[in-house]
Amino acid sequence: MQTTPPKPLLITTGEPAGIGMDIVIDTLTHHAHALPTPLIICADKHAFAERVAQLQRHSKAQTDILADMAVIDDIGEIDLSAPRSIYLLHVPCPAPVVAGVLNVDNARMVKVQLDIAHTLATTRQVRAIITAPLQKSVMIDGGVCLDNGDKFSGHTEYFMHKAGVDKVVMMLANAKMKVALVTTHIPLKDVPSAITPQEIRQTVQITHDEMVYKFGITRPKILVCGLNPHAGEDGHLGDEELTVINPVLQTFAKQGMDVSLAMPADTLFTERNLAAADVVIAMYHDQGLAPLKSHGFGDTVNITLGLPYVRTSVDHGTALTLAGTGQASSSSLRRATEMAVMMSGG
Template sequence: MTRQPRLVLVPGEPAGIGPELCVRLAQQPRQDCQLVAFADPDTLRAAAGQLGLPLQLLAEDQPAHQPGELRCRPIRNRVATTFGQPSPDNAAAVIQALANGADACLGGEFDGLVTGPVHKAAINAGGIPYTGTTELLAERARCPVVMMLANDIVRVALVTTHLPLRAVADAITAHQLQQVLEITRRALQQDFGIAEPVIAVLGLNPHAGEAGILGDEEINVIEPVMRQLRTQGRHLVGPLPADTAFLPQKLRGFDAVVAMYHDQGLPVLKYSGFEQAVNITLGLPYPRVAVDHGTALELAGKGLADPASLFAAVSHCARFAAQRKLHA
């Protein structure tokens, strides 16, 4: 009998809502995976105390059968956590948890990685240059990756991510676009189990350039790449005007939408179902799924944070890991 996928669970910023979301997750019995939190035990216990929920931390080789039990690989914070007040002194522990989790997946010890929200300013204030977890994981795996956000309505992959708008057009090269389309296609096959994915590709400019009147990136970059990939059997639709591509009747014909920049695709996704949305890193040798929200420091320790995104992230990651094991 194939064993359940083993997933690393990293709460993220200890002063944020990540630890309490993990405590809420521990209250649910799971049949789809085995979770091991790479985290500070005292912070998890403090979060459980704030919520008034039971939490028994187990060694990572112990079976967790009862609600309130969670396996844990301790990664100690340098200073005690005060919810709502991130400390740069704990930046090293946050990065260590992410790095150790990634390395455990790369080494085959674990089958996937689920991550909570981190606080970039606190990490940088702690003396660690950090732009994002996606970039950190790509660097450790030494491979190109693509950011995809997904919910039950739509999956959106991004050609560019966190760039100023004036820099976007220059960043959309034929090489970059082709790489994103190919990584997205492989992930839809490998993780989502879609044999022949249909991918909608948005134009960069209004009305997808209006035949060059409103911009020529579609003519000079996007369309040539799509033509080339279609000759290789790829099912690509577009380039489509972004203002109509997300109509429900059109989305039913696509397995994913590739947007040219962050705020072209993600506002629609978040409007259609923010609470259940997850952030997926495509292209890694293992599945990684993150919550699609921030640290919410103003909510930390108050029991008000919605755990739906973390629950969805674990379910997605477990399903992706099982899919990869099935076809390994």
């Protein structure tokens, strides 16, 4: 019986001066057997070859990964019937690439990677996209904007805008827990005003639906952090739980969703609570990500919920001082790839 070949995964290498290419090269060198194929890697072919040579000078492993890759200029050149097929999709850098040295002239090349990834995911030519880190300052200083003219602010916002959705949810996951966020990269002083019934409603709904449809959990159990110490202590330490958060959660519970009321965040992340939960929703960035990363920094995956396709990412930045040294760990990229495979149908 003839089976349909799997669609490719696509990895963007992000900022060329950072460790994006390094962690891809490390994975191909030391963990290629664990990679699903077909696999497409977006990078400048010359910069990629130079980084391979640079990293080999720091490594005992002299695997010629370039010999196992086909360099292509268009996805139409992919042969889905080829065994163990790994493709380097050439996205040219307009300026020379030096490991660890940022160049704003290459900002547009990074955006082209994202444009390609979005287009291929939207048209179902790839099954999922995995993104290595970019440098936001370079993107902004290089004049990269969204299609509507707004300033570039990150992968998540870019894909949300391109996909035409009003709301996405940032969720990080490791072997210990999954944590979704109501608010993400805003100052702590702005968090209370950003916690609105609509934000709570959309975050809970998107998180629930993605747990069902992309993680295969029929009735996910969701625990929700309060905003204030002790979840407001019945209004004595803040009333957002009583006036904003819990009314929304009560409505969902009445509809049959397995969701808690606002819980004190300092005791929510216990072994007992986490063992019974499929996902935790935190009100703000450090509330949720501090406990999560203490249980698996480097093995954590960043996932964008609410997109019409699967997008995962590493949980770290460009690490410019490690670029080209052979010291960058590829563990988060490997976990992100595994997660993308699982979420896109195994």
